[in-house]
Amino acid sequence: DQQVKQNSPSLSVQEGRISILNCDYTNSMFDYFLWYKKYPAEGPTFLISISSIKDKNEDGRFTVFLNKSAKHLSLHIVPSQPGDSAVYFCAARQDQTGANNLFFGTGTRLTVIP
Amino acid sequence: EAGVAQSPRYKIIEKRQSVAFWCNPISGHATLYWYQQILGQGPKLLIQFQNNGVVDDSQLPKDRFSAERLKGVDSTLKIQPAKLEDSAVYLCASSPLVGGTDTQYFGPGTRLTVL
Numbered sequence: 698d699q700q701v702k703q704n705s706p707s708l709s710v711q712e713g714r715i716s717i718l719n720c721d722y723t724n725s726m727f728d729y730f731l732w733y734k735k736y737p738a739e740g741p742t743f744l745i746s747i748s749s750i751k752d753k754n755e756d757g758r759f760t761v762f763l764n765k766s767a768k769h770l771s772l773h774i775v776p777s778q779p780g781d782s783a784v785y786f787c788a789a790r791q792d793q794t795g796a797n798n799l800f801f802g803t804g805t806r807l808t809v810i811p
Numbered sequence: 812e813a814g815v816a817q818s819p820r821y822k823i824i825e826k827r828q829s830v831a832f833w834c835n836p837i838s839g840h841a842t843l844y845w846y847q848q849i850l851g852q853g854p855k856l857l858i859q860f861q862n863n864g865v866v867d868d869s870q871l872p873k874d875r876f877s878a879e880r881l882k883g884v885d886s887t888l889k890i891q892p893a894k895l896e897d898s899a900v901y902l903c904a905s906s907p908l909v910g911g912t913d914t915q916y917f918g919p920g921t922r923l924t925v926l
Contacts, residue, residue, distance in 0.1 A: 801853030
């Protein structure tokens, strides 16, 4: 049962434009969300996160938006750069459990075209 | 600060053979995780340790998979015997705190191919 879904396996964007990566979840108990970025032959690296008490979190070129009622979050990258080309994973967890277990989506491969 | 180390990076075995993976987490990190990432899917948690105790192993196929974390530092994950469907990347991650919400830091993974 895939509790976190990324329905777009790939996305191509021109350099300098905005990249929007989407993620949906089904478990209403999730209350903390993260985006990880993964380059080939490397492990995922943490990018940005958001707590369910917020609807937006920004860090430089990266902004995550959360819509709890729709159980949807998105990652905006602006402006996109060729170095952003990677696979992006959305992840979620239930803070209350304290177990810190992450549930990952299937990933979206972003290609930024120079 | 050194990252999470894993070895080997690649392993090819035949089905029914045994294999072991090793992970050295970031120094001082209390919590260690093993994930399985099958091609085209996101990582799935297999087991979580806090220090040398198991917090969650509900997704670990215990008939063939085992893991230990001796002295609360390094960890090994073993598969015995391996099946074709075990072909995946096995990721180790660590985080500093005991419980709570903190960032997990991932190693590069071990890519296992079972023939």
